[in-house]
Amino acid sequence: MAVLGRRRLLVGGAVLAVLVVVAVALVVVLRDDAGDDTRLARAVAMAPKSTQRYSWTDWAAVRDDLGSDIPTDASAGDLRRFLDEAYSADLTSTSAIVSAAEPLQAELGLSPATVSWELFTQGAEGALLLLGVPDGFDPDDLESRLEGLGYDAPTGDDSIWTGDLAQLQPRGITPEFSYVSIDTEAGVVAASDGADYLLDRDDAARGDSDDGVADAVAAMGEPLAASVLAGDNACADLAMTQADGPDRVRAEQLIDEAGEVGPYRGFAMGLMPDGELRVALGFETEDQARTNADSRAELLAGPAPGQGGSFPDRFSVERIEADGTVVTMRLDPVEGTFPLSDLSTGPVLFATC
Incomplete structure (x- = not known):
């Protein structure tokens, strides 16, 4: 296992580009299964196989980390104050429900104040939003709310509630909730702007x-909160191909000097409860992981073309290690920075193409 001592890192620039989606769906998991897997891992297992980007927010942990006592029947003011605090802590950039939090809370009883966790997934075939709901969630209450919003009740075996956008949008309900399905046996509620996407959800997990x-x-x-990318998507989003010409040239020089930098099969970056910024890169082989741990450690100590300044300006490095096929970076952001939301589309540190 390769380990590097204290150095520093910067990740800055534009937020990662959002994939073009065909359909968007919301899934509410009514039961949080026990087991050795983390909550993030269990949520990712429910995502479609075709997913290229996963955006995670553990709302229960965020509320606990911020010491928030926001009630489940939070008012609009309560919700805004909580989200302002979460924003200041860089814990909202991965959320897909923040922008519609108030109408979701008022109309469906689902928001950052009430859900356990959120996973927004995006891929070429569509997008899916998973919301974990804590114990005590009442699916009958959701059905009543849907009826009150004018949804047509399910007919036949598809169990899909059909909404009318002309009635929903004036109340802040977006097209993603055109179709809703409640699976009481599995404890899952799903919504989408396409009925067919809901019907294939289980088989596509x-x-x-x-x-x-x-x-x-x-x-x-x-x-x-975390962002997770499949390797081919990370290759496109995190390469230096979108940087200016001089920055691309400088990046190529830095990579050549650092040593071999190979493509990874999976990328994850997240903020931990203790403030640590953790990055994990999954490679094909252990040899690739060891090689990349060394080369990317060299990149950590240098300039950040395409972003400005150098990596040591913003992060101290607590530990870098190659363990099996995974390289893990444990980083300590400088106070006042926004490391997760500022993840660039072209950081030389994560270059893969």
Whole structure:
């Protein structure tokens, strides 16, 4: 296992580009299964196999970390104050429900004040939002709320509630909730802007997939908020190809000087409860992981072309290690920075293409 001592790192620039999606769905998990896997790992297992990007927010842990006593029937003011505090802690950038938090709370009783966790997944075939709901959630209450919003009740065997956007949008309900399905046996509620996407949801789930994404997720532990990318998507989003010409040239020089930098199969980056920024890269082989632990450690100590300044300006490095096929970086952000939301589309540290 390769280990590097204290150095520093910067990740800055634009937020990671959002994938073009075909459909968007919301899934509410009514039961949080026990087991050795982390909450993030269990949520990722429910995501579609085709997912390229996973955006995670552990709302229960965020509320605990911030010491928030926001009630489950929070007012709009309570919710805004809580989200302002979470924003200041850089814990909202991975959420897909923050922008519609108030109408979701008022109309469906689902918001950052009430859900346990959130996983927003995006891929070429569509997008899916998973919300873990704590014990005591009442699916009958959700059905009543849907009826009150004018949804047509399910008919036949598809169990899909059909909404009318002309009635929903004036109340702040977005097109993603055009179709809603409640599976009481599985304890799952799903919503989408396409009925067919809901019908294929169970068959499309990752389950116990063994790949670079699973490896990176396993190394993350229990982050408060995290971004996870499949290797091919990370290759496109995190390469230097979108940087200006001089920055690309300088990046190529730095990579050549650092040594071999190879593509990874999975990428994860998250903020932990103790303030640590953790990065995990899943490779094909152990040799690749060891090689990349050394080369990326060299990059940590140098400039950050395409972002400005140098990596040592913003992060101290507590530990870098290659363990099996995964490289894990444990980083200590400088106070006042926003490391997760500022993740660049072209950081030389994560270059793969």
